[in-house]
Amino acid sequence: MNYSNLFKIALIAIAANKMRSFLTALGIIIGVASVIAMLAIGQGSKKSIQANIAEMGSNMIMINPGADMRGGVRQDASSMETLKLADYQSLKDECKYISAISPVVNKSGQFIYGNNNTPSTIYGVNTDYLSIRQLSVSDGDMFSDEDIKSSAKVCVLGQTVVDNLFPDGSDPIGRVVRFNSIPFRVVGVLKKKGYNTMGMDQDDLVLAPYTSVMKRILAQTYLGSINCSAITEGLTDKATDEITTILRRNHKLKEATDMQEADDDDFNIRSQEELASMMNSTTDMMTILLGCVAGISLIVGGIGIMNIMYVSVTERTKEIGLRMSVGARGVDILNQFLIEAILLSVTGGIIGVLIGVCSSYAINLIAHWPIYIQPWSIVMSFAVCTFTGVFFGWYPAKKAAQLDPIEALRYE
């Protein structure tokens, strides 16, 4: 039996019953499309929840100098003067797992504009600080790298400071406020962030170039701390290890040998463990949820395909009997049904992928739900549905091909 004849037989059989062929393919189309759309919505929600949590700064890492011991008395936390700009520079240059890094120095004091004044804290930082702390500028601009190089006397005000210094609601941009006696020109205003969970006002701050604060206010060469962001929340641990290694090398701390114990770190690294664990549990939950959604839609789609394939082949038992009585061998029947099932399943699968992808984007456009289509969801739904289609097109045909031709002919 040659395959071109079988192929022709299969095509004639498909064309002879267009409605049945269409319905069979439709089972697969719906199966594939619904799985893709469900997963796209699920993945989209997962991504958007992850992004929301990440916005809270779950990947932030803070490096503080260690606490000194003087005569057996532990001093204030961060009392050592061990973090230098050189550390900042080498972390910035060498760390592979961090996406943003900023030195931080700060000083509390009184801000004055005209006859208004307010106590606040000035933070000397660089431009990365905004993304690390998830801050953004609502009016004006952030100061520039040029301002940092030139230790310019410019600042960006938090909303609370603006409210206290400009109670009449006038525009602070371009005005000059004084910190103690040093004038700073206001270039921008931060977007309001509100209170954090500890009850601290996150808008009560002023940002200025770290060079300006170090030279003009503090006159010091060491840093209060270094803040940075790991590339993702999951890479926080790796980033922490990397930072430890670099800082220990920079600070010439001895590693453990047979003769002596290792030197203690002269710095502390803190990450957002509470946020990170919340992020992890949420992500895990979403992954399980998505797995269930995918599994259930695949089972539902698969059973639909199974039914229509099984019924349509069983309905053709008589035809199988006739074909065998005019000389088709069992293997010819099997091959014919296999070719039909493959043609219908693959065509249906391809159309299903197209419809699934298009409807996902349509949902995104019309309902504004976040969607994200992962390639594996397309591959998996296509593979599972097509395989189910082919198997349940083949299996009943195999059963029928084993029947006596006469019995099959009498089948009602």
Add this chain to the structure above:
Amino acid sequence: MNQNNMDSKKVVIELQNVKREFLVGDEMVHALRGVSFKIYEGEFVTIMGKSGSGKSTLLNQLGCFDTPSSGEYLLDGVSVRTMSRPQRAVLRNRKIGFIFQNYNLLPKTTSIENVELPLMYNSDVSSTERHDRAIEALKAVGLGDRLYHKSNQMSGGQMQRVAIARALVNNPAVILADEATGNLDTRTSFEILVLFQKLFAAGRTIIFVTHNPDLANYSSRNIMLRDGKVISDEYNNNIQSAAEALAQLPPSTDE
């Protein structure tokens, strides 16, 4: 044609003491209890018997759907008893043309595709030859003008003609008809019988299984079965013409 000049003819079918038993539950059913006969090329044989006579079992044997429990069946000189299912399928494809009571055409498929069907399973026949032979067979049964009609657009008589064309297209050693007129009205039955007699006149070997005793008048030989045995095997020296019988029927009121 009579029995004497048959000896020089080729034997198409030879049954030698064919027995067929089935086990139904604990009971052994003897459907055929030793059937022997020879059918020569060019004969038109009717096989008759009531239900339970072993008629269907014999037809299954002749059609190579089944193999004997004992005895020998030679189709065109080939022993069928030891053949596997696929071998018998190929044998059916090359040597036998089937005509069924309920036509068994592929639904929603054109006449020509239905007639081409047996040749589709014979890779020795090219697609052009297949097409030509199907047209030829359809013309032979008087359906040259209905090549592309679908099976659900035709009357019973037309469908049976397509089925006959399908049985002719592989140029078989024997045509096996199972109650081929059973689903048709009297007039159409005679039309089909006329066609069978034409094929007989053209030298085809035909076996027609039926329970209708009238049909024996139109065949050249009649074999009667009862309880799994041949009870009579008679040549008909006075074959009636189906065409004449058709002419004597009252005119149809349908058309």
